[in-house]
Amino acid sequence: MKQGLYTIAENAPVCANVFRMRLEGDVSAITRPGQFVNIRLEGRFLRRPISVYDWDDSSFTIIYKILGGGTEQMSSFAPGKELDILTGLGNGFSADGAGEAPLLLGGGVGTPPLYALAKELISRGLSVTAVLGFNTREDVFGEKEFSELGVRTIIATADGSCGVRGFVTDAMEGLEYSSFFACGPEPMLRAVFRASKTSGQLSFEERMGCGFGACMGCTCKTITGYKRICRDGPVLRKEEIAWDD
Amino acid sequence: MGRLNVTLCGIELDNPVIPASGTFGYGHEFAELYDINILGTFSFKGTTRDPRFGNPTPRIAEAESGMLNAVGLQNPGVDAVIAEELPKLGKVFHKPVMANVSGFSVEEYTEVCARLDREDRVGWLEVNVSCPNVHGGGMSFGTDPELAARVTAAVKSVTKKPVIMKLSPNVTDIVSVARACEDAGADALSLINTLMAMRIDLKTRRPILANVTGGLSGPAIFPVALRMVYQVARAVKIPVVGIGGVSSAEQVIEMMLAGAVAVEVGAANLTDPWASEKIIRALPETMDRYGIGELRDIIGGAL
Numbered sequence: 001m002k003q004g005l006y007t008i009a010e011n012a013p014v015c016a017n018v019f020r021m022r023l024e025g026d027v028s029a030i031t032r033p034g035q036f037v038n039i040r041l042e043g044r045f046l047r048r049p050i051s052v053y054d055w056d057d058s059s060f061t062i063i064y065k066i067l068g069g070g071t072e073q074m075s076s077f078a079p080g081k082e083l084d085i086l087t088g089l090g091n092g093f094s095a096d097g098a099g100e101a102p103l104l105l106g107g108g109v110g111t112p113p114l115y116a117l118a119k120e121l122i123s124r125g126l127s128v129t130a131v132l133g134f135n136t137r138e139d140v141f142g143e144k145e146f147s148e149l150g151v152r153t154i155i156a157t158a159d160g161s162c163g164v165r166g167f168v169t170d171a172m173e174g175l176e177y178s179s180f181f182a183c184g185p186e187p188m189l190r191a192v193f194r195a196s197k198t199s200g201q202l203s204f205e206e207r208m209g210c211g212f213g214a215c216m217g218c219t220c221k222t223i224t225g226y227k228r229i230c231r232d233g234p235v236l237r238k239e240e241i242a243w244d245d
Numbered sequence: 246m247g248r249l250n251v252t253l254c255g256i257e258l259d260n261p262v263i264p265a266s267g268t269f270g271y272g273h274e275f276a277e278l279y280d281i282n283i284l285g286t287f288s289f290k291g292t293t294r295d296p297r298f299g300n301p302t303p304r305i306a307e308a309e310s311g312m313l314n315a316v317g318l319q320n321p322g323v324d325a326v327i328a329e330e331l332p333k334l335g336k337v338f339h340k341p342v343m344a345n346v347s348g349f350s351v352e353e354y355t356e357v358c359a360r361l362d363r364e365d366r367v368g369w370l371e372v373n374v375s376c377p378n379v380h381g382g383g384m385s386f387g388t389d390p391e392l393a394a395r396v397t398a399a400v401k402s403v404t405k406k407p408v409i410m411k412l413s414p415n416v417t418d419i420v421s422v423a424r425a426c427e428d429a430g431a432d433a434l435s436l437i438n439t440l441m442a443m444r445i446d447l448k449t450r451r452p453i454l455a456n457v458t459g460g461l462s463g464p465a466i467f468p469v470a471l472r473m474v475y476q477v478a479r480a481v482k483i484p485v486v487g488i489g490g491v492s493s494a495e496q497v498i499e500m501m502l503a504g505a506v507a508v509e510v511g512a513a514n515l516t517d518p519w520a521s522e523k524i525i526r527a528l529p530e531t532m533d534r535y536g537i538g539e540l541r542d543i544i545g546g547a548l
Contacts, residue, residue, distance in 0.1 A: 001277075001278070001518070003517075003518070003519065040516065044307065045307055045308065045309075045310055045311055045312055045463055045464075045512075045516060046305070046307045046312055046515075046516065047516060086518070206302055206303070207302065207303040207304070207305045207306070207453075208305060209304075209305045209312060209314060209515050210514075210515035210516070210518070212274055212518060213270070213274045214268060214269060214270050214274045214275070214514065214515060214518070215267065215268060215305070215314065215316065215515050216267075216270075216290075216299065216304075216316045216319045217302075217304045217305035217314060217316060218302060218304070218305070219298070219299065219302070219304075219316075219319055220302065221298060226298060226319070231274070244301070
């Protein structure tokens with residue numbers, strides 16, 4: 001983990017209420033896809049944890065949805081503004097053991113962390129399929145970006161206005177895959193957990209206090225003991241997940 | 246002795262800054278970030294007899310200038326703390342640590358304190374009779390002067406280490422609880438724990454916290470904490486440790502002027518992991534600005 005000041009290089013809408021922000025600064029703490037950053041905002045006590053979409057030698061990119069006052073504030077920031085950010089948080093996905101044909105399953109703003117993962121899997125010469133699920137056509141983003149990496153990209157919308165009608169689990173049916181990686185709202189993760197036929201990794205979301213493992217604000221129960229979503233997660237292996245019902 | 250040194254119950258501290266229980270784990274997350282030996286000491290995560298998962302999530306909510314938590318005393322239990330956490334801590338922290346103890350009965354407080362009494366790494370026992378997030382324990386002992394006195398006396402009977410009773414602000418008269426603890430033999434008092442609070446999500450129309458209520462901490466509570474430290478310091482002869490919303494060297498000094506011999510830093514560690522270190526480094530310059538030579542000379546200066 002590193003704390004630093006990062007300069008906004010771009011902050012532009014991707015689709016309805018969803019923004020892409022690229023930030024320049026020290027990215028040395030970001031080591032794996034699926035990690036997140038924690039952003040301090042003026043006038044807000046708690047930082048905003050947001051997953052990393054992609055990064056290079058001198059900048060990283062996040063894709064965030066306006067869900068409350070904090071993200072709304074972020075959407076108003078102009079390039080050039082500096083933000084106090086903790087980077088390199090969380091365990092992230094592990095590409096090892098993905099097999100020949102990994103399947104990526106993203107729901108809404110759960111899709112961004114799968115992008116950097118897709119890049120890594122493709123660079124390993126694997127045959128990658130991604131199912132990106134949204135509510136409706138206006139919410140869809142990422143199809144072009146994933147496709148351009150060489151990922152077979154399938155879009156699903158709940159209302160059928162774009163791609164496969166239904167949830168990502170509907171689009172999963174009939175697909176052959178060696179392992180899966182999922183990120184999205186908890187109902188989606190539960191459905192994927194049940195529908196999946198292989199081992200996999202699932203990235204979870206929780207309200208956090210610190211984001212680096214100190215406050216115990218985001219603990220969940222797993223087969224292998226209590227885990228802090230922020231530090232021991234956000235990615236859990238399918239085999240260790242214990243749903244709390 | 247240096248300019249920043251203070252003495253808490255006979256143990257000298259290099260400076261009065263102490264990360265508060267529940268915001269610093271057992272030290273490891275922070276030891277990866279800076280040399281935590283710069284601290285006066287720190288108060289480790291509230292420890293109970295048995296391992297506890299704590300409350301369901303969400304456990305965290307935000308507030309104007311602060312946060313609510315309802316963690317509910319998640320901890321691995323005193324056996325694991327002694328067998329695993331303390332030896333691990335010994336590798337990165339070479340000062341006496343403050344052991345924070347919680348319980349659900351007088352017997353549990355006594356048992357946990359008796360176990361920790363045998364640990365050389367423990368300097369003080371901070372007995373939490375003020376956790377607002379558990380039912381049938383914690384705060385129920387700290388809101389009744391008679392019960393607080395019973396816990397104090399029972400704990401004192403099993404340890405030679407200094408006993409610091411951590412008090413709740415969720416009372417009508419904190420001075421009466423403070424006096425009851427002093428009369429029962431407490432060596433010091435620390436205050437305040439968090440203020441009971443809640444938030445409601447407008448979208449779901451339900452409380453944000455799964456526990457419904459949680460404890461408010463952060464800058465929002467500093468003036469309340471300062472007032473209570475002042476009231477208690479005026480009423481008792483034993484040392485008082487000030488806690489509540491402290492996030493700057495100036496506020497450390499303010500707490501000390503109100504009567505605190507040492508100051509705990511809580512929520513600030515969560516939003517800035519280096520907060521305690523920064524406060525310590527800022528103290529000398531801040532003291533210069535206000536014409537303070539030795540920090541210990543200003544304790545109770547405003548009383």
